[in-house]
Amino acid sequence: xxxxxxxxxxxxxxxxxxxxxxxxxxxxxxxNPSAVYDLGSAxxxxxxxxxxxxxxxxxxxxxxxxxxxxxxxxxNLAIKGAALAHLxxxxxxxxxxxxxxxxLNAARYLxxxxxxxxxxxxVDRRGQLDPERLRRALTPATVIVSxxxxxxxxxxxxxxxxxxxxxxxxxxxxxxxxxxxIGQLPVQVKELGVDLLSLAGPALGAPKGVGALYFRRGLRxxxxxxxxxxxxxxRGGTENVPGIVGLGVAAELARRELPEKAAYLKALRDRLAAxxxxxxxxxxxxxxxxxxxxxxxxxxxxxxEGEALVFLLNRQGIYANTGSACASKALKVSPTLCALGxxxxxxxxxxxxxxxxxxxxxxxxxxxxxxxxxxxxxRSFSPVWRKKTAAFSGGSA
Amino acid sequence: xxSEVVLEHFNNPHHAGVIEDAxxxxxxxxxxxxxxxxxxxKVRDDVIEDxxxxxFGCVAAIAVSSMVSDLAKGKSLAEARKIxxxxxxxxxxxxxxxxxxxxxxxxxxxxxxxxxxxxxxAARRPEHSPQ
Numbered sequence: 001x002x003x004x005x006x007x008x009x010x011x012x013x014x015x016x017x018x019x020x021x022x023x024x025x026x027x028x029x030x031x032n033p034s035a036v037y038d039l040g041s042a043x044x045x046x047x048x049x050x051x052x053x054x055x056x057x058x059x060x061x062x063x064x065x066x067x068x069x070x071x072x073x074x075x076n077l078a079i080k081g082a083a084l085a086h087l088x089x090x091x092x093x094x095x096x097x098x099x100x101x102x103x104l105n106a107a108r109y110l111x112x113x114x115x116x117x118x119x120x121x122x123v124d125r126r127g128q129l130d131p132e133r134l135r136r137a138l139t140p141a142t143v144i145v146s147x148x149x150x151x152x153x154x155x156x157x158x159x160x161x162x163x164x165x166x167x168x169x170x171x172x173x174x175x176x177x178x179x180x181x182i183g184q185l186p187v188q189v190k191e192l193g194v195d196l197l198s199l200a201g202p203a204l205g206a207p208k209g210v211g212a213l214y215f216r217r218g219l220r221x222x223x224x225x226x227x228x229x230x231x232x233x234x235r236g237g238t239e240n241v242p243g244i245v246g247l248g249v250a251a252e253l254a255r256r257e258l259p260e261k262a263a264y265l266k267a268l269r270d271r272l273a274a275x276x277x278x279x280x281x282x283x284x285x286x287x288x289x290x291x292x293x294x295x296x297x298x299x300x301x302x303x304x305e306g307e308a309l310v311f312l313l314n315r316q317g318i319y320a321n322t323g324s325a326c327a328s329k330a331l332k333v334s335p336t337l338c339a340l341g342x343x344x345x346x347x348x349x350x351x352x353x354x355x356x357x358x359x360x361x362x363x364x365x366x367x368x369x370x371x372x373x374x375x376x377x378x379r380s381f382s383p384v385w386r387k388k389t390a391a392f393s394g395g396s397a
Numbered sequence: 398x399x400s401e402v403v404l405e406h407f408n409n410p411h412h413a414g415v416i417e418d419a420x421x422x423x424x425x426x427x428x429x430x431x432x433x434x435x436x437x438x439k440v441r442d443d444v445i446e447d448x449x450x451x452x453f454g455c456v457a458a459i460a461v462s463s464m465v466s467d468l469a470k471g472k473s474l475a476e477a478r479k480i481x482x483x484x485x486x487x488x489x490x491x492x493x494x495x496x497x498x499x500x501x502x503x504x505x506x507x508x509x510x511x512x513x514x515x516x517x518x519a520a521r522r523p524e525h526s527p528q
Contacts, residue, residue: 015472308453311407325431326455327498345428348453381413381459383435383451384428 004317004363008203008295009152009180009354014246021249024206024243033239034230042242050248054212057251058178058197059188066213066221066231069246071179071200071244072102073224074213075146076086077235078175078196079106082115082144086173090141091116096129096148096338097159100177103146104335117141125341127156128289135166135341143174149187149197151159152180153323153336153352154349155288155296164193179211180205183254184262184293189214201243206251210243265295268364272353273297275368282388284346286337294332295355299341303385304378306350313376318367323350339353400490403460410459412466414449421517423509425502432458434502436465436510445469445477450506457500464489465503474511480504494499 002013006118031039033047052062068074083093095107097120104200110116119137123129129147139144150157160176175196178187183198196219198210207330215234219277225237254261258341276283280301301309306322313320322328325348338346353367380387401450414450419437426433432454439447448470451461464485469477482501492501 026457301454305454307405308459311404311456315408324455326458326496343429345506347452348428348431363479375452382453383424383433384453386415 002319003360004319004362006320006353006355006359006367006368008209008356009352010321011208011354012202014207014248015253015255018206018246018250019167022246025245027235028092029241033241037222047239047244050251052242054199054251055214057182057187057255058199060214061135061200061238062215064189064205065382066215066234067239067247068211068212068213068235069209069240070246071177071198072100072211074107074198074200075100075102075175075177076245077213077221078198078222079144080110080217080224081144081234082173082175082196082219083110083221084222086115086143087114088198089143090139091143092139092141094119094121094134094137094145096121096146097125098123098127098151098154098156098336099146099148099302100152104175107146115334115368123339124187126291127151127154127286127336127340128255128288128291129158129163131159131162131166135170135371136163138167138170138172139378142172144169145177147182149176149178149192150181150293150296151287151336152296152354153334154298154340155292156287157181157185157291157293159291160192160194162247167255168193177223181293181382183258184295186258186263189216201247201250203317204247204254205334206246209241210240210247212247245330261357262294264357265293267299268355268359268361269295269353271361272364272367274357275364276371279368279372285343286342286350292356297353297355298390299349300337300346301349301350301351301375302346302377303349303382303388305348308353308378309349309374312377313367316366316370316374318370320367321348323352324348358374398493399456399460399493400506402464402488402490403457403492404461405459405493406489407456409461410452412449412463412470414453415451416447416449419449419510421512421514423511423513424507425506425509426454428453430454430499432500432502434458434506435504436462436506436516438469438507438510440474441516443474445472445474448507450503455496455500457496458491458502461485461492461503462506463482465507469507474515478508478511480507 033044106148197214285299286298305326306324325333416437452462
């Protein structure tokens with residue numbers, strides 16, 4: 001564990017028991033699962049054991065799991081794969097305005113290269129999508145709707161079962177990106193009523209480079225990586241066997257640990273969020289106050305910029321993330337924060353903490369000691385803050 | 398991503414603050430596009446005797462402000478006007494490419510503060526002045 005690390009949405013350490021289970025598959029058990037001799041076929045059998053473990057975490061049957069290289073690839077396969085397999089129905093798809101880039105840009109790809117019409121549905125100020133609004137956006141040409149389960153930027157959890165029900169009634173495919181929620185919230189594909197669902201390894205303590213897509217039995221998907229008949233022809237390329245073993249082991253651990261983990265994270269998160277609200281005036285808590293990921297706290301501090309804040313915290317051994325424009329390579333403020341109706345200058349002061357069970361209360365207390373100082377320092381020479389405080393005090397500063 | 402010099406100036410910015418009775422004030426940028434800087438100067442005998450800045454922005458923007466204030470202090474107005482964005486970036490040991498334009502606004506803000514001072518001086522000049 002790295003003390004002070006609060007960016008588990010970006011990367012997580014691999015759990016030791018997961019790593020131990022993976023190691024033999026890099027060296028002595030290196031066979032290709034497609035090979036028919038023992039060294040290969042044993043690996044094929046083993047892969048199916050781990051497929052069943054991943055399926056078990058989400059209440060699916062193993063035949064409904066395709067292994068991918070990441071959550072992003074799972075999202076691409078779901079949206080492009082399902083849309084291109086159902087062109088006869090139409091060329092309209094719906095996503096929310098706060099989806100991950102892999103969803104937004106897969107939709108834009110279909111718009112640009114396959115003449116799809118894309119509806120980017122707005123969310124409310126807390127980040128939730130209204131099922132009625134979704135119902136009104138459906139057209140006879142709508143092929144697929146993709147709405148995330150939870151946001152790794154603002155923590156908001158969608159009322160997914162209601163949204164999925166709207167699509168089911170209309171006979172429209174429903175996909176959900178559950179990369180942020182898997183391992184933190186119960187994710188049961190039948191209860192949620194989803195046709196497709198994406199997940200990835202890091203949220204579970206499995207390594208980067210492995211993910212999975214669930215698809216409902218019989219659902220047609222056009223592969224996005226063309227090769228042989230790996231994954232029953234749905235995803236070409238020799239399988240990442242160590243990654244798949246890691247994902248399977250991590251999924252099994254996650255299934256057992258989920259209730260305890262959620263309670264632990266929520267207590268830690270509440271300590272952090274309450275402390276920040278109390279200690280730092282003029283702070284906006286972004287996302288939904290209750291219906292949010294248990295391990296997620298996100299804020300916008302007035303009058304300062306997030307990249308500078310991240311660097312000040314970094315100096316104190318605290319690692320958090322920001323949706324500030326200055327911290328993004330494209331120099332654009334997070335589309336998610338914009339979609340909540342947060343003004344661009346307030347959105348610049350974004351700071352996001354994503355916790356794991358490796359975090360301890362003492363680390364949260366260290367944040368509560370250092371963060372107010374860092375915000376205060378940046379505000380002390382911020383012209384924006386000076387103007388705001390002049391306005392608060394009703395006179396000139 | 399940032400040079401040692403940038404981080405040093407960011408961590409301990411020189412001349413951060415406000416001069417309440419400044420002779421010239423220059424402001425550039427706006428918080429919506431990411432960075433905003435305000436420079437305050439005190440001028441005596443055409444020399445920048447004191448300088449302060451306020452900056453809303455990223456690590457680069459704050460380091461640029463600090464460096465510009467260092468470069469300008471004690472210089473004549475004419476010399477201070479010659480401080481270029483390129484010179485500021487070089488003095489900082491380089492800036493990331495995507496920060497060269499959006500965050501490197503310090504020289505512009507300083508030039509505006511000098512403009513502001515000179516406009517005020519011109520306005521103060523008696524109308525019957527021989528010129």
